[in-house]
Amino acid sequence: MEVISNHNWALTVGTFLPLVGVLVMLFIPKAEEVLIKSVAIATAIATLAVGIYTMVQFDFGNAGSMQFVAQHDWISVIKSSYYIGIDGISLPLYLLSMVITVLVMIYSWDHVPSPGNPKAFFILMLILQTGMAGTFIARDLILFFVFFELVLLPMYFMIGVWGGENRQYASLKFFLYTMFGSALMLVAFLALFFKTGAESFSIPFLIEQGMNISRTTQIWIFAGMFVGFAVKVPMFPFHTWLPDAHTQAPTQGSVILAAVLLKLGTYGFVRIAIPVLPEAAKAWAPYIGGLAVIGIIYGSFGCLAQTDMKRLIAFSSVAHMGFVMLGISTLTSFGMNAAMFGMVAHGLITGMLFFVAGSVKERYHTLEIKRISGMLLQMPKLGWILGFCAMASLGLPGLAGFWGEFPAILSAYQPAPGLSVNVFRTYMVIAAIGTVFAAGYLLWMFQRIAFGEPTAEFAAGHGHDEDIHDVNKFEWIAWTPLLIAIVVFGVYPQLMFKVLDPAVGVTLKAFGG
């Protein structure tokens, strides 16, 4: 693979700049809240600026090659190096993480959840940003692992300290599930390292050498990675931590979790597990596809049964990530493109839905769907934004969600050579039925919340008028970019596909597709 190393400082700066902000913030007294928030947001914006500079300098004609590559000694004794780079697959996710962090921080300006302490809250978000960005650019397995794990503790605290009533249970569950997956993943990484001659942890090297491992061994190593990544995605049956974590997390935590953290899992499949272990990927693909469609249907049924708006959105995540995994499991360029697009689209749309849910909670102090009604009368703007996001989420053509979902289903019609066509066509049918459910649960939720008259409890003059107000300034600033992006990528998906496609082609080289 061709390697381009111009401006090789850009990725390092973009990844670690948030930590510089953290260092500065450590020396600001806790009481200076405005200063703390300003420094944090300035850091996040500066980071995003570096990210945008990276995008501007990115050679789009060469999106399939690694760019901005930097490589230095790190832990030479275990043959691991500080090796980073970015290509068409990483770039959208790398930027997504930065955009989401900035927006979440702006939203947090006047939405720091109880028990307050903006200093700690913003510091944790900046650490999260470093972990997320680092995962997407790491080209060395150990570096990847360290960044992958770096997001654990901040998210644990975010849920556990600033979360809802059941926060301690939810945060521990999140942590233990992820850690269990990581432990197996690490053993798999080590096994891979030794089976390829114990020479290097660099991913390109492993991609070259991985295909020489015997099929049975590949399948076992893939199994370890599968658990690690599948917990993060999360795939059925490893998803049970997600509804709890999402429901209990503060709005900001839910948004980051849905928009970026879940993608660390799918990214791991696309970047590491599948290209390094092609034989095992072929052997596992039908099972991954099977679990993916089970996830789609199970998530949809889960949604239909929920009485809590946030929990409903969480289950819809399980279903949407099912589409992403279905696209990946076809091992075709078409499916993989759809999956990558779906990851970004899901990040934008579900992130937005969690923002709205947070604002609904703030106004009504509840997310019980049956207690809320007539939102369009009380808060027309918020109501229509919710409607817009619901449409985007159910995959309405013309909005971003469509381009993740529809091609993913279509790709199952013709999976990669060697995979059973009948099995995948069955999956295709089931997934298509899933979209109907998706329309059902989202529209039903929207209908119950937004239409009709406000319930007696929240009607005007019952003591809630103070809280029930339409979208405010900070919400507009935080949401507008996401709403615009949902439309832009929906109308002109080629914008992202042309970046993704060459890189996907390189990833799938071993499959001849």
Next chain:
Amino acid sequence: MLSTIATAAWSSPTIDYHALAPEMILGAGIVVLLLLDLFLSDSRKWLLTPVASFTLLGAFIPVLTLALSNSGTRQMFDGRYVIDDFSLVMKGMFLLSGYVVVLLAADYIREGDYYQGEFWFLMLSSLMGMVMMASSRDLISIFVALEFLSIPAYMLAAWRKRDSRSNEAGIKYYLLGVFASAIMLYGMSLLYGISNSTKLTEIGASLGSDVTSLRALAVFFVVIGFAFKISAVPFHTWAPDTYQGAPTPVTAFLSVASKAAGFVALVTVVYVGFPGSHAVWQPVFWILSAATMTLGNVMALKQTSIIRMLAYSSIAQGGFILMPLAVAGETGVAESALRAVVTYLIVYAATNLGVFAVVTVVARKTRSGEISSYGGLFSYAPGIATLMTIFMASLAGIPPLGGWFGKFAAFQSLVSAGTTWAYVLAIIGGVNSVVAFGYYGSILREMWMRPVPDGDTSPVPVKSSLAVALGITGIATLLLGVLPGIVIHFGDLAGLAGAFGR
């Protein structure tokens, strides 16, 4: 026998003063301490603390110069006392751990109106034993070093002599320690009977790789003797009571330095003395390791007292350190297993000393040893709570803090062995590291997510010596995690297994 010794021509052994400088500085410091203690009035006894700490830092200087001199392995007394990279790394670790313990103990000892001079004297003596242990390559010197480091530690554990718990701590530690020494000595006597030598390399040559029941028994007894020292299950029963009863700085000392010394001895004996007998010691280590980490973790989950929890945590960590030894005899694994043990010990020392520094600081305010007394610590002492978070996460093995690399190195050598048993142990270790978060996480939960139990949110005072201790350990824990290469580059451990003369 006696007559032959008497008639043999006596030539004095050549002494490499540079190589012995750490021991000599320590020895001089010990004597100075004793003398000063005699002549200083009670009001000026605090002067002994800086003397103790400067002795330790002074002894560290030659360790550094030896490491930098790059002159290869130095041997003395017919190869029975060896200064190589391994011993230098461990000596450095003992001396620096000792220094941090002095920082932890300084105020405790001064305020408690205890016998300051004797305390420092005993502590430095014990450290002297450890420093000697790192170089000993002979059964006699290993045994002497072991007793040298243990006997003062028995007395230190019982330091609060009017406290029955402290007495219990000392007595339990002493009785079980002596029992272990007896078992080990029995094994050593068998070894001497088999090989007619006390020098480890000669024992190794004479044991060879064939296993007879007598040889197996000898190896087994020696290993079991050290298993007491490192509190491996089922020989761990003294640890929780001793850790809880002993003064907190002494507990820190026992759980870090003394445990590391046990591992150093174990590694030396196994690598130099019984390299061929891995058929005997590998299964023993496998069982000890699996049992130690599992039982330690399960027991730690139930504790409500922070010190008892740390005691079981320390037992469980010992199980992780034992993991690589269970495969150290496989072809090509010896070196990475040794590196894993050394790395883990260093990381563990930095982290665990930090934990004890936090415990000391917090206990000064809350006057409680319960885990629940950490409730809401983050809200009124965010700095200390953050440090404790770093230490706990490091013990749990979460990147990018030191502990992850220790665990990583251990897993690496297991996977590199590639046997079924190695994989099984790796999976047991993986599950255990998840379980361990149950209790490390409970501290985090108390600090970050629970209310302050007594509503007292006045700031926590941090004495300057404790602040230094917290700074050193905190920075070390972070740095070891982000740039683990520095530990490994310090001693070029690549040649380490070879340096044992194999």
